[in-house]
Amino acid sequence: MTYAREDLDAFHAAADAANQYTPFEIGDVEFAAAAEALLSHVYKAIHYLAGVVDDHSTSELHAHILELMRAGHTQAAIAKASAVSTTTISRIVNNSTARYAPDVAARLLAVPVTKPEPPPLNxxxxxxxxxxxxxxxxxxxxxxxxxxxxxxxxxxxxxxxxxxxxxxxxxxxxxxxx
Known part of the structure; x- marks a missing residue:
C-alpha cells in the first residue's frame, strides 16, 4: 500500500506533538525511556514511508474522478479504462480510503476527462x-x-x-x- 502525502504529513504532525510532551514530568523513568524509544521508531517509520509516499493526494484523485463522472463516465467505465477496481474508485469517491496501491493514482489520472462516446443505436x-x-x-x-x-x-x-x-x-x- 502507498500512503498519500496528507497521511504522512498528519503522521509526522502527530509524532511531533507526542514529542512535545515530556514524560519526565510524570517521574516514571521507565515510562519516559519507553516513550523515547517508541518515538525514535515512529520517526524511523516516517522516514521509511517518505520513500513510498504517493505525491498524488486522495483529494486530487477524488476531484479527478468526480470530474470524469460529471463528464458522463460511470464508476464502472472509469474502472475499465484505468484497470482499477470499482471498489477502490467508490472508496475514493466516498472519501473512505486514504491508501491505495502505488500505481492506482497514475492509472486513474491517466483517464482523460472527455465526454464518453455513446454506443451506437441498434x-x-x-x-x-x-x-x-x-x-x-x-x-x-x-x-x-x-x-x-x-x-x-x-x-x-x-x-x-x-x-x-x-x-x-x-x-x-x-x-x-x-
Missing amino acids: PSILAALERGEQVSVPFGYKARYAEALARTGVDTKRIANSLNMSYAQAIKAKRAAA
Whole structure:
C-alpha cells in the first residue's frame, strides 16, 4: 500500500506533538525511556514511508474522478479504462480510503476527462421505429432514438407514439435534431 502525502504529513504532525510532551514530568523513568524509544521508531517509520509516499493526494484523485463522472463516465467505465477496481474508485469517491496501491493514482489520472462516446443505436430498433412500430428501447436511449427518427424526417406525432413519449418530448427531440 502507498500512503498519500496528507497521511504522512498528519503522521509526522502527530509524532511531533507526542514529542512535545515530556514524560519526565510524570517521574516514571521507565515510562519516559519507553516513550523515547517508541518515538525514535515512529520517526524511523516516517522516514521509511517518505520513500513510498504517493505525491498524488486522495483529494486530487477524488476531484479527478468526480470530474470524469460529471463528464458522463460511470464508476464502472472509469474502472475499465484505468484497470482499477470499482471498489477502490467508490472508496475514493466516498472519501473512505486514504491508501491505495502505488500505481492506482497514475492509472486513474491517466483517464482523460472527455465526454464518453455513446454506443451506437441498434439499427433494427431504429428501422422498426421508422415503420411506426412500438418498440421497447434500452433505458436512457429514448431521446437519442427520437432525435435519430427526427433526422430521418419522421413526424412528431409518430415519434411520440412509437416511443411512447409525450408530444413535448418528441418536439424537443425534433428541435435537438435540427
